[in-house]
Amino acid sequence: MNQVTGQDFINAMSAVGAGIAMIAGIGPGIGQGYAAGQAAAAVGRNPGAKSDITSTMLLGQAVAETTGLYGFAVAIILMFVKPFK
Amino acid sequence: MEKKANKKLKVLAIIAIIAVLAVLISKLVPDIDREAGFAISLLYEFELFGQTLHLTSTHVSLTIVTVVLIVLAVIVNKKVMRMDDEETPGTLVNIFELAVEAADNMVRGTMGRHAVRFRNYIATVMLFALFCNISSIWGLRPPTADYGVTLAMGLITFFLIHINGIKAQGASHFTSLFKPILLSPINIIGEVATPLSLSLRLFGNVLSGTVMMGLIYGLVAPPITTGIPAILHVYFDLFSGCIQAYVFCMLTMVYITDKIGD
Numbered sequence: 012m013n014q015v016t017g018q019d020f021i022n023a024m025s026a027v028g029a030g031i032a033m034i035a036g037i038g039p040g041i042g043q044g045y046a047a048g049q050a051a052a053a054v055g056r057n058p059g060a061k062s063d064i065t066s067t068m069l070l071g072q073a074v075a076e077t078t079g080l081y082g083f084a085v086a087i088i089l090m091f092v093k094p095f096k
Numbered sequence: 097m098e099k100k101a102n103k104k105l106k107v108l109a110i111i112a113i114i115a116v117l118a119v120l121i122s123k124l125v126p127d128i129d130r131e132a133g134f135a136i137s138l139l140y141e142f143e144l145f146g147q148t149l150h151l152t153s154t155h156v157s158l159t160i161v162t163v164v165l166i167v168l169a170v171i172v173n174k175k176v177m178r179m180d181d182e183e184t185p186g187t188l189v190n191i192f193e194l195a196v197e198a199a200d201n202m203v204r205g206t207m208g209r210h211a212v213r214f215r216n217y218i219a220t221v222m223l224f225a226l227f228c229n230i231s232s233i234w235g236l237r238p239p240t241a242d243y244g245v246t247l248a249m250g251l252i253t254f255f256l257i258h259i260n261g262i263k264a265q266g267a268s269h270f271t272s273l274f275k276p277i278l279l280s281p282i283n284i285i286g287e288v289a290t291p292l293s294l295s296l297r298l299f300g301n302v303l304s305g306t307v308m309m310g311l312i313y314g315l316v317a318p319p320i321t322t323g324i325p326a327i328l329h330v331y332f333d334l335f336s337g338c339i340q341a342y343v344f345c346m347l348t349m350v351y352i353t354d355k356i357g358d
Binding site: 069073076077081083084091 | 135297299300304339342347
């Protein structure tokens with residue numbers, strides 16, 4: 012059995028932390044799904060405004076996605092930039 | 097009816113032959129160490145004024161994207177300048193007329209009477225971001241998957257917002273930050289966070305597509321990586337890239353309009 016050094020432990024914990032950081036993906040998933048559902052309902056009520064509704068929905072979804080992307084950026088930094096050495 | 101059935105049979109036979117060939121080729125290739133290749137690769141290193149500078153794959157793809165854009169612009173400009181009034185425009189000119197019209201409508205819909213001042217800039221940023229995002233279809237590493245590129249774009253937006261705000265509102269551009277004095281820290285952080293969130297959004301979206309495609313090309317067995325990733329390229333590069341370019345321009349316009357008034 013090889014000895015686990017401190018650096019090995021830090022690498023392993025960085026990978027675990029990256030995995031935990033991606034839990035942030037739950038929020039944007041719920042938010043984007045809700046926006047898409049509301050947009051579908053709006054198109055059902057008013058099919059003539061489909062292009063306006065689509066562009067508004069995409070803009071709102073992109074803004075809602077930001078928090079998930081912060082989690083993704085943290086995960087990428089933990090995995091590849093390795094700030095803790 | 098028979099002809100149709102024959103065609104279907106032919107297509108099926110061609111697909112089967114391709115699949116068999118792919119499997120055979122993958123058997124011939126020795127098992128190499130597969131690696132997910134989505135990191136920025138260093139191409140050349142040099143010293144200038146006592147600092148080490150790096151030329152990476154980002155610079156190469158940026159140069160290619162810029163050259164393609166410039167060449168397209170020069171060709172379309174020459175064609176439009178030479179055209180008579182009665183002449184029917186060709187395919188390329190038609191495509192660009194459509195694009196210019198769409199950009200004009202987009203800017204006018206959001207910015208109202210200020211559209212004339214900003215449509216050139218917005219259309220330029222839109223074309224640049226779009227070509228950068230979809231450049232991974234041609235095998236380049238997209239330049240927008242490097243934070244240096246997107247941060248520069250976010251900072252340009254930041255300065256545009258505040259220069260136009262000062263022009264339109266004068267000193268009240270700054271005093272409005274401290275209007276309810278208790279909320280001033282939140283207001284100031286909100287102003288600083290604008291370019292950060294703009295650039296991180298573009299960067300994160302493009303990088304996540306790049307990482308996914310890198311994982312698929314690097315870690316999946318070769319027969320599956322022939323043909324099937326095309327579907328994923330459509331989602332991760334084309335769809336996501338177009339949406340993000342649109343969103344970046346839209347948010348830039350919304351932030352500027354927020355400061356100068358409709």
